[in-house]
Amino acid sequence: MMPALFLGFLAVFAGAFGGRGQVLLAHLAGRGGAAGHYGLLATGLSAAVLTALLAGYAGALVDALPARARAVLVALTLVLAGAEMLRPVRLALPAEPTRSLGAILLALGWHNATDGARLVLFALAAATGAPAAAAAGGALGGMAAAALGWAGGTAFAADRRLRGARVAIGAAFLVAASVVGLAAFGLLR
DSSP states (O other), rough: OOOHHHHHHHHHHHHTTTTHHHHHHHHHHHHHHHHSHHHHHHHHHHHHHHHHHHHHHHHHHHGSSSSHHHHHHHHHHHHHHHHHHSSOOOOOOSOOOOOHHHHHHHHHHHHHTSSSHHHHHHHHHHHHOHHHHHHHHHHHHHHHHHHHHHHHHHHHHTTTHHHHHHHHHHHHHHHHHHHHHHTTTOOOO
């Protein structure tokens, strides 16, 4: 249970680093415009928790699959997560940020639910057999990433070094996918 929690934290924190949700939150925090600066932080934290719970629940649903099928699904999910991390983050940042925390929650939730970090969390929840622990770790990692983006503001959102970090993390996800895939077919022991 503890490895799933720790891996969930690391995977989501690393996978969310420089992602669309974190960059949007940093942009909104730096520009102002949300209903209360701490309200924006609470919205970002809520989106991180909700999407981690969703990924953990989805991972629990595939628990009924045979072990080999589950391993192949995990490998394919890691490939998708790695590919998403390698793709440049192109976001249409609003010039006049919305003041609706509900709209911000929906936007952050969508960005978070479709990013590589939550795909890896889904894979961890499916692979470890401890979806609740993986989801809890993912929620903590997502909250840490959201808080980092919120605290960094527009300077964080504009930092070009984020791209290099995302490429390195995406490559690590692809290596993990290769290892899991090869092990699933008995080519790696």
